[in-house]
Amino acid sequence: MSLALSIRDLRVRAGDRDLLSLNRLDLPPGSLTGIRGPSGAGKTTALHAMAGLIAGQGRLAWGDTDLCGLSDAQRTRFRGDHIGMIFQDFILFEEMTARQNAMIAAMFRPDRRSLARRTDALMERLGIAPLADRRAELLSGGERQRVAVVRALAHDPAILLADEPTASLDRPTADALIADLAALSRDAGRSVVIVSHDEQVWASMDRTLTIRDGRLVADP
Numbered sequence: 001m002s003l004a005l006s007i008r009d010l011r012v013r014a015g016d017r018d019l020l021s022l023n024r025l026d027l028p029p030g031s032l033t034g035i036r037g038p039s040g041a042g043k044t045t046a047l048h049a050m051a052g053l054i055a056g057q058g059r060l061a062w063g064d065t066d067l068c069g070l071s072d073a074q075r076t077r078f079r080g081d082h083i084g085m086i087f088q089d090f091i092l093f094e095e096m097t098a099r100q101n102a103m104i105a106a107m108f109r110p111d112r113r114s115l116a117r118r119t120d121a122l123m124e125r126l127g128i129a130p131l132a133d134r135r136a137e138l139l140s141g142g143e144r145q146r147v148a149v150v151r152a153l154a155h156d157p158a159i160l161l162a163d164e165p166t167a168s169l170d171r172p173t174a175d176a177l178i179a180d181l182a183a184l185s186r187d188a189g190r191s192v193v194i195v196s197h198d199e200q201v202w203a204s205m206d207r208t209l210t211i212r213d214g215r216l217v218a219d220p
């Protein structure tokens with residue numbers, strides 16, 4: 001499944017302050033989109049709204065599903081079914097193994113077996129299969145990030161959202177990660193949005209948007 005994103009007059013507020021105000025944005029299904037902008041501009045807020053982690057007013061629809069029209073519980077369910085997330089600090093459980101961390105979502109899902117198969121295949125593909133039984137606290141930054149990628153993709157989500165996925169990686173590791181993310185997503189028709197300050201990330205995307213002061217700045 002491939003899902004388009006359609007945003008109309010989306011606002012995210014905190015108290016009486018507008019954190020985000022996006023008038024119109026359409027991303028085709030299966031597209032790879034970067035988001036850049038100065039610190040505090042609202043990039044993470046936009047990503048969290050796309051993930052349904054925070055509620056917005058207006059319209060933010062993946063396919064036919066407008067997240068603004070869903071309850072908190074419905075948004076959580078949509079996220080579990082359709083969205084994979086990679087966070088900047090890619091939080092792992094240190095005492096658990098790489099594979100246990102990657103499989104964490106499986107604990108709450110009925111399709112545990114197919115998820116386990118996909119997890120193993122992804123670990124193989126990303127070159128971390130030999131580390132499957134190593135505790136997370138013993139993994140390097142690049143290895144931890146790969147575990148976070150497997151965890152995000154294990155349920156084969158239609159949407160992948162990532163916040164500064166290369167921020168703590170050296171150049172070669174970051175480049176390899178971005179190439180893998182792009183290939184794993186293009187193959188599957190996955191829609192991807194990546195918040196990043198990294199020009200190499202922007203170069204791998206179909207398009208990169210700029211957010212400033214909570215608003216989209218027109219592409220140059």
Ligand SMILES: Nc1ncnc2c1ncn2[C@@H]1O[C@H](COP(=O)(O)OP(=O)(O)OP(=O)(O)O)[C@@H](O)[C@H]1O
Pocket residue numbers: 014019037038039040041042043044045046
């Ligand atoms: N829950 C909240 N309540 C109040 N203000 C918030 C809340 N969440 C974020 N903000 C503010 O909204 C603005 C945008 O934050 P956001 O994290 O989206 O920025 P960003 O563009 O991702 O920045 P950075 O590149 O530094 O991560 C910031 O001024 C931040 O302090």
